[in-house]
Amino acid sequence: QSALTQPASVSGSPGQSITISCTGTTSDVGGFNYVSWYQQHPGKAPKLIIYDVKVRPSGVSARFSGSKSGNTASLTISALQADDEADYYCNSFTRSNTLIFGGGTKLTVL
Amino acid sequence: EVQLVESGGALVQPGGSLRLSCAVSGFTVSSHYLTWVRQAPGKGLEWVSTIYSGDVTNYADSVRGRFTISRDTSRNTLFLQMDSLRVDDTAVYYCARGADFDYWGQGTLVTVS
Numbered sequence: 001q002s003a004l005t006q007p008a009s010v011s012g013s014p015g016q017s018i019t020i021s022c023t024g025t026t027s028d029v030g031g032f033n034y035v036s037w038y039q040q041h042p043g044k045a046p047k048l049i050i051y052d053v054k055v056r057p058s059g060v061s062a063r064f065s066g067s068k069s070g071n072t073a074s075l076t077i078s079a080l081q082a083d084d085e086a087d088y089y090c091n092s093f094t095r096s097n098t099l100i101f102g103g104g105t106k107l108t109v110l
Numbered sequence: 111e112v113q114l115v116e117s118g119g120a121l122v123q124p125g126g127s128l129r130l131s132c133a134v135s136g137f138t139v140s141s142h143y144l145t146w147v148r149q150a151p152g153k154g155l156e157w158v159s160t161i162y163s164g165d166v167t168n169y170a171d172s173v174r175g176r177f178t179i180s181r182d183t184s185r186n187t188l189f190l191q192m193d194s195l196r197v198d199d200t201a202v203y204y205c206a207r208g209a210d211f212d213y214w215g216q217g218t219l220v221t222v223s
Contacts, residue, residue: 003154036210038155045217046147046155051210089155091211097168099145104154 004029004090004102011108017078020105022090023071028100030071034093037066037075041086050075077107085109112136112213114205119218126195126222132188132205132215139181142208144188146179148201149217158203159190173199195222 005023012018022029022037029035035053038046048057050066053073063078073092077084090102118130132144146158159169159179167179178191188205202217 034209038211040155045204045214046211047214048210048212051212057212087154091155091157093209098170099157099160101147101155101157 004092004100006088006090006102006105008103009106009108011110012080013110014080014082016080017076018080018107020075020077020088020090020107022073022075022092022102024073024092024100025071027095028092029068029073029090031095032093033068035066035068035073036091037064037073038089038091039084039086040089046089080109082109112207114207114213114215116203116205116215116218119203119220121221121223122195124195124197124222127191127193128195128220130190130192130203130205130218130220132190134186134188134205134207137207138183139186139188140183144179144181145206145211146177146188146190147204147206147211147214148199148220149204150198150201153201156201161188192220195220197222 033053037050040046049060049064053068054066065076067074088105113135115133145160161179176194180189200222204217205215207213
């Protein structure tokens with residue numbers, strides 16, 4: 001199964017908002033409310049920032065929010081900060097009872 | 111405090127075998143789903159395998175038949191037995207907890223060359 005589709009890169013200035021999309025099919029993103037998002041800084045393990053499409057774990061900034069429409073999930077980061085510069089990955093449960101990641105998006109804070 | 115610590119990564123020749131371990135603390139391996147995720151150098155994350163309740167398991171097509179996930183409740187440890195290793199299995203291997211991967215280990219590097 002191919003990876004979920006994410007833009008390779010996005011950028012924004014401090015204080016701005018950006019949105020990262022994650023497109024799948026009715027067999028994964030569109031079929032279940034089990035989409036999660038991870039932030040990964042270079043050389044570090046990924047960190048969970050959103051699960052079940054829009055739920056923020058305890059301790060994650062409210063500047064991170066998630067949503068879904070049809071087969072596309074989205075991660076929005078508001079009031080960008082320098083430390084938000086990282087790679088972001090989406091993940092979805094699938095009809096085959098497997099899990100699938102997106103290809104990853106590199107966020108650059110200008 | 112929840113912690114996951116991977117070990118066992120090494121340099122191995124194609125066709126060889128390796129067993130990775132993930133020692134957990136702060137919870138029991140029997141109480142949560144547990145997953146292996148890998149990341150090839152400079153590449154994205156790839157789901158490898160999950161062990162569910164009742165020791166039900168599932169695998170990515172790329173490793174099915176070659177890798178085996180298991181857990182030892184007496185040692186509170188997750189394992190990944192990797193056989194018939196290929197060059198494209200080269201990656202950092204992470205273990206992660208739960209259906210949402212709420213906690214991750216630091217990763218262990220497997221190089222097949």
